Amino acid sequence: MYRVLYRKYRPPTFADVWGQAHITEILRKQITTGRVAHAYLFTGSRGIGKTTCAKILAKAVNCLHPKDGDPCGECEVCRGIENESITEVVEMDAASNNGVGDVRDLQERLAFAPTQTKYRVYIIDEVHMMSDSAFNALLKTLEEPPQHVLFILATTEVQALPATILSRCQRMDFRRISAEDIAGRLEEIAAREGVIIEHDAALLIGRIADGGMRDAVSLLDQCLTRSQLVDEQVVRDAAGLAGHEHILELSQTIYRRDAAAAIIMLDRLYGMSMDMLHLGDELLSHYRSLMIINTVSKPEELIIATTEQLAELKEDAKNYPLSRIMGIIDTLQGTMERMGRGAQRRTEMELALMKLCRQADEDDKAVIAALEQRVKTLERAVREGIPAAETKPKQPEAPPVANDRLTQISDAAQPFDRWSEVIAALEKESNALFSMLNGSRAFVSDRYLLIETTDMAADLLNQSASKAIMHRILEETIGTDYRLAPYRPSAAAGSKEPSQADRLLERARSLGANISED
Numbered sequence: 001m002y003r004v005l006y007r008k009y010r011p012p013t014f015a016d017v018w019g020q021a022h023i024t025e026i027l028r029k030q031i032t033t034g035r036v037a038h039a040y041l042f043t044g045s046r047g048i049g050k051t052t053c054a055k056i057l058a059k060a061v062n063c064l065h066p067k068d069g070d071p072c073g074e075c076e077v078c079r080g081i082e083n084e085s086i087t088e089v090v091e092m093d094a095a096s097n098n099g100v101g102d103v104r105d106l107q108e109r110l111a112f113a114p115t116q117t118k119y120r121v122y123i124i125d126e127v128h129m130m131s132d133s134a135f136n137a138l139l140k141t142l143e144e145p146p147q148h149v150l151f152i153l154a155t156t157e158v159q160a161l162p163a164t165i166l167s168r169c170q171r172m173d174f175r176r177i178s179a180e181d182i183a184g185r186l187e188e189i190a191a192r193e194g195v196i197i198e199h200d201a202a203l204l205i206g207r208i209a210d211g212g213m214r215d216a217v218s219l220l221d222q223c224l225t226r227s228q229l230v231d232e233q234v235v236r237d238a239a240g241l242a243g244h245e246h247i248l249e250l251s252q253t254i255y256r257r258d259a260a261a262a263i264i265m266l267d268r269l270y271g272m273s274m275d276m277l278h279l280g281d282e283l284l285s286h287y288r289s290l291m292i293i294n295t296v297s298k299p300e301e302l303i304i305a306t307t308e309q310l311a312e313l314k315e316d317a318k319n320y321p322l323s324r325i326m327g328i329i330d331t332l333q334g335t336m337e338r339m340g341r342g343a344q345r346r347t348e349m350e351l352a353l354m355k356l357c358r359q360a361d362e363d364d365k366a367v368i369a370a371l372e373q374r375v376k377t378l379e380r381a382v383r384e385g386i387p388a389a390e391t392k393p394k395q396p397e398a399p400p401v402a403n404d405r406l407t408q409i410s411d412a413a414q415p416f417d418r419w420s421e422v423i424a425a426l427e428k429e430s431n432a433l434f435s436m437l438n439g440s441r442a443f444v445s446d447r448y449l450l451i452e453t454t455d456m457a458a459d460l461l462n463q464s465a466s467k468a469i470m471h472r473i474l475e476e477t478i479g480t481d482y483r484l485a486p487y488r489p490s491a492a493a494g495s496k497e498p499s500q501a502d503r504l505l506e507r508a509r510s511l512g513a514n515i516s517e518d
Contacts, residue, residue, distance in 0.1 A: 028069025047212030176211025
């Protein structure tokens with residue numbers, strides 16, 4: 001009978017485990033020094049090696065001839081644990097054995113010393129599924145276990161475990177495995193199987209697996225049923241993905257706000273048996289890449305893509321302001337949540353595409369708002385008989401300030417005591433700007449409003465749409481407009497933090513209290 005790859009190539013020793021060296025090295029050292037804990041808690045997402053390491057640990061502590069903390073794999077104990085003929089190493093699934101009766105049955109067996117091994121080992125998988133009464137029954141055993149008993153608890157939802165259980169286990173947090181590490185392992189398996197997998201295809205499987213080696217090897221198994229030469233197209237077909245070209249095309253229709261073209265393209269992909277949940281996930285990944293490109297200086301360090309694909313992503317990113325990307329991601333996440341709860345997936349994706357093509361982005365809102373404000377100003381001038389020359393024109397945006405000049409202005413600036421009013425008004429106008437600026441500070445110096453915030457927020461503020469929103473809010477809220485610039489004091493001036501009294505005074509004034517410094 002054919003043996004599936006993820007079982008065939010399950011690591012037999014700690015040295016063979018990929019991507020979890022921070023854990024395997026600790027376990028090997030504990031075994032070689034004889035400092036094995038009585039209870040371990042392995043946490044992390046699925047398919048990243050928790051159960052594999054638990055089984056290796058069970059063999060290593062009982063192995064007759066261990067090698068540097070690894071089981072030899074050849075002695076009768078190692079072979080017996082592997083073929084499950086030794087019954088003193090027990091693997092329980094808490095999803096189906098989660099009652100207090102199951103724990104009590106386990107406790108009755110603990111009193112008997114092992115006859116075939118040094119330790120009785122109990123591996124309890126998905127331990128978060130246990131009932132409260134089962135946890136209470138297990139607690140006493142974890143507090144004072146027999147010397148010959150070792151517990152290994154594994155879970156994907158550590159937050160669901162009682163604090164009393166957590167405090168009695170040595171916790172090991174498993175990490176998601178990088179796409180590069182997964183690709184390396186898949187290429188190694190392919191070579192041993194006598195088949196070929198292209199590196200780009202192995203990377204794509206790594207991205208799809210989302211850090212899980214087991215899912216990656218299983219997907220490789222599916223690919224090999226289609227072809228002995230695994231390229232990107234074979235992976236897409238096996239996983240039911242739309243593919244990079246289709247996602248780019250769909251992104252272009254969203255950028256053009258062409259709802260009809262987007263719906264027609266979705267119908268074509270649906271007819272090709274593309275899974276709508278996978279499609280939504282691919283779109284989310286695409287717009288995350290655009291967000292990264294528009295935010296960081298070296299996006300290639302955070303995006304898994306070929307050189308050609310990265311170049312295409314950078315071109316697509318030029319079409320989107322950051323505010324619109326954030327809105328698209330928010331809409332897609334809501335769609336994915338509803339599909340995950342069982343909503344009709346095709347209809348949900350159609351609704352999402354309609355929203356993405358029809359919702360106005362921040363640039364449109366800012367332009368419309370600026371025009372409305374200008375119309376209101378002109379109407380007031382006509383109504384009150386004010387000559388057009390006397391109406392207050394929008395203050396032209398200042399050209400970029402040289403760094404030396406900006407430092408001088410910042411050093412001379414004073415705290416802006418009405419900044420909290422501006423932030424409150426901003427919450428109603430722009431979620432993106434409010435999220436970036438909430439909790440920041442502002443200062444005034446001559447005609448400048450200097451904002452102390454992150455580089456990412458400064459980049460967002462530098463966009464014309466963001467500037468238009470800020471100028472309008474300043475005029476409507478405090479009746480005064482300023483030229484906007486980042487707060488960049490010299491090192492000496494920046495190190496002078498305001499005293500507690502200064503902070504209280506600034507806060508009181510922002511709330512409208514008339515308090516003198518005396």
